[in-house]
Amino acid sequence: MTRASLDKQPHEVASMFDDVAERYDLTNDVLSLGQDRRWRKEVAEAVDARPAQKVLDLAAGTGTSSLPFARTGAYVVPCDFSQGMLRVGKRANAWLPYTAGDATRLPFKDDVFDAVTISFGLRNVQDTDAALREMHRVTRPGGRIVICEFSHPTWTPFRTVYTEYLMRALPPVARAVSSNPDAYVYLAESIRAWPDQPALAERLKGAGWSKVAWRNLTGGVVALHRGFKES
Numbered sequence: 001m002t003r004a005s006l007d008k009q010p011h012e013v014a015s016m017f018d019d020v021a022e023r024y025d026l027t028n029d030v031l032s033l034g035q036d037r038r039w040r041k042e043v044a045e046a047v048d049a050r051p052a053q054k055v056l057d058l059a060a061g062t063g064t065s066s067l068p069f070a071r072t073g074a075y076v077v078p079c080d081f082s083q084g085m086l087r088v089g090k091r092a093n094a095w096l097p098y099t100a101g102d103a104t105r106l107p108f109k110d111d112v113f114d115a116v117t118i119s120f121g122l123r124n125v126q127d128t129d130a131a132l133r134e135m136h137r138v139t140r141p142g143g144r145i146v147i148c149e150f151s152h153p154t155w156t157p158f159r160t161v162y163t164e165y166l167m168r169a170l171p172p173v174a175r176a177v178s179s180n181p182d183a184y185v186y187l188a189e190s191i192r193a194w195p196d197q198p199a200l201a202e203r204l205k206g207a208g209w210s211k212v213a214w215r216n217l218t219g220g221v222v223a224l225h226r227g228f229k230e231s
């Protein structure tokens with residue numbers, strides 16, 4: 001697959017996730033070397049969902065990213081546009097209110113969620129700024145956003161090793177465990193093309209979010225960005 005794999009239309013992205021849905025959670029565990037569990041714990045702490053709060057987990061896929069919020073007693077809505085991912089999720093956790101929807105045209109009214117969050121999803125949305133604006137629209141004044149996304153390690157020697165892992169080690173491992181190995185070539189390429197931590201913070205501000213800050217996890221392999229909607 002060539003770099004053209006990054007130029008995917010939304011329906012191609014949805015279909016790519018339909019293809020990997022059955023083995024998505026297993027593949028994640030293997031390719032992240034088990035780190036994904038730690039990252040999810042950090043996201044849950046950053047979102048700090050309280051009982052009865054309304055939380056939107058956007059690009060929720062199978063809903064694995066939604067479970068930590070549900071466990072706090074919050075009302076969490078997993079939303080995604082891949083029918084395949086939603087189907088696998090519903091089979092495992094039928095009690096979650098899975099909702100089909102596109103991040104750039106959310107099927108929710110204004111100001112309804114206490115918190116909106118997106119894990120490993122924003123990088124896949126073709127129009128990042130439109131998704132950030134939509135997330136802002138559906139958040140209540142005073143509410144918060146937490147974005148968990150692959151990012152760029154800040155220490156150069158580590159960044160070099162990590163880039164080698166992404167471009168050389170990850171594709172053959174993905175070939176062994178995934179039902180659609182090309183999806184993981186796309187993963188590697190999309191991570192490299194993704195804005196770095198300060199650039200993503202500027203995009204959040206541009207979409208209307210205030211008090212924007214970020215924190216690196218695993219040396220910057222992942223970054224947690226957060227922001228607030230002005231009251």
Ligand SMILES: C[S@@+](CC[C@H](N)C(=O)[O-])C[C@H]1O[C@@H](n2cnc3c(N)ncnc32)[C@H](O)[C@@H]1O
Nearest residue numbers: 017059060061065080081082102103119121124
């Ligand atoms: C890598 S998965 C992340 C799933 C889950 N959040 C997790 O942490 O495991 C990315 C998800 O983003 C979804 N996605 C990509 N673009 C989207 C869009 N425009 N609207 C809704 N979902 C989208 C895909 O369908 C896929 O399920």
